[in-house]
Amino acid sequence: MDKQLPTFGRYLKRKFKTRVQKLPIGLSGFTCPNIDGTVAKGGCTFCLNESFSPNLSQDAKITLNLNSTKNPLLKQQLKELDLQIRSTQKAMKKQGIKKFLIYFQSFTNTYAPFETIKTLYEKALSYPDVIGLSIGTRSDSVSDEVYDYLAYLSKEKEIWIEFGVQSTFDETLKKINRGHNTLNAKEAILKAKSKGLNVCAHLIFGLPEESKDMMLQSVKEVYSWGVDSIKYHPLYVVKNTQLANEFKNGKFIPLSKEEYADVLKAAIELKPKHITIQRITAGINDNTLLAPDWCGWNKNKMMAFLTKELTK
Numbered sequence: 318m319d320k321q322l323p324t325f326g327r328y329l330k331r332k333f334k335t336r337v338q339k340l341p342i343g344l345s346g347f348t349c350p351n352i353d354g355t356v357a358k359g360g361c362t363f364c365l366n367e368s369f370s371p372n373l374s375q376d377a378k379i380t381l382n383l384n385s386t387k388n389p390l391l392k393q394q395l396k397e398l399d400l401q402i403r404s405t406q407k408a409m410k411k412q413g414i415k416k417f418l419i420y421f422q423s424f425t426n427t428y429a430p431f432e433t434i435k436t437l438y439e440k441a442l443s444y445p446d447v448i449g450l451s452i453g454t455r456s457d458s459v460s461d462e463v464y465d466y467l468a469y470l471s472k473e474k475e476i477w478i479e480f481g482v483q484s485t486f487d488e489t490l491k492k493i494n495r496g497h498n499t500l501n502a503k504e505a506i507l508k509a510k511s512k513g514l515n516v517c518a519h520l521i522f523g524l525p526e527e528s529k530d531m532m533l534q535s536v537k538e539v540y541s542w543g544v545d546s547i548k549y550h551p552l553y554v555v556k557n558t559q560l561a562n563e564f565k566n567g568k569f570i571p572l573s574k575e576e577y578a579d580v581l582k583a584a585i586e587l588k589p590k591h592i593t594i595q596r597i598t599a600g601i602n603d604n605t606l607l608a609p610d611w612c613g614w615n616k617n618k619m620m621a622f623l624t625k626e627l628t629k
């Protein structure tokens with residue numbers, strides 16, 4: 318990528334004077350209100366839920382939600398957390414990485430009893446060389462108690478909250494069965510900002526029936542909400558999802574790599590300088606991918622292509 322782009326890695330390196338890497342975590346028991354029936358069933362049309370965490374214990378039939386009062390999985394979750402942090406830290410340290418930002422990535426990581434959230438986040442922060450947390454969640458799943466707790470942690474630690482916005486067109490959000498609307502995403506981001514939290518928003522390019530203009534309108538709107546960081550993703554089709562049916566019936570056509578690079582370039586050009594970039598693409602390198610084939614490219618090939626397009 319262009320050396321001048323304000324990537325998240327550069328931001329962390331400048332702030333902590335060393336390489337800091339996000340360390341992804343996925344724990345049994347976490348689910349999503351868009352899957353468990355609270356908001357909807359089945360989830361977003363592109364989401365193959367097991368694909369997030371294929372190695373998790375199958376014991377994870379017990380799932381947590383905001384109304385759970387007890388958590389019979391807590392002991393197991395703490396064990397998984399410990400294993401994942403220790404093994405990934407060991408591997409990353411061999412690559413010269415000295416500090417870590419623990420990234421609660423899979424499913425909706427604030428959708429659990431408050432005591433569970435507090436215990437897991439505090440445990441994650443207790444490991445050596447951990448400088449903070451990044452919490453991936455949905456805009457409809459953060460209680461005031463959690464906002465306040467994250468704000469409290471942010472006095473001492475680097476605390477980020479990540480919201481999947483995807484699009485600011487409500488008709489698109491309905492088409493992908495997102496389960497929340499644009500106003501909900503905007504209000505959550507404004508609230509997180511008002512609490513002093515760092516916010517990263519996720520956007521998807523190539524959502525059903527969206528034009529380039531619509532994608533760039535979403536981009537501009539999300540920038541205007543005061544986010545600190547951004548992740549751009551192309552929409553790709555995974556087998557055994559609703560989107561796979563739409564693709565097979567000819568109702569969904571994914572972006573070509575050139576179309577994606579074109580909208581990505583425009584999105585970066587529109588971006589205020591202070592917003593850091595955490596991701597410029599995404600893909601899946603296994604046989605669950607249906608289309609487009611370029612989303613199955615390995616990371617180096619994908620980055621080489623995008624770098625060439627972005628620097629044109």
Ligand code: SF4
Binds near residue numbers: 350361364
């Ligand atoms: S919000 Fe995330 S976990 Fe939930 S259904 Fe959508 S993509 Fe899947």
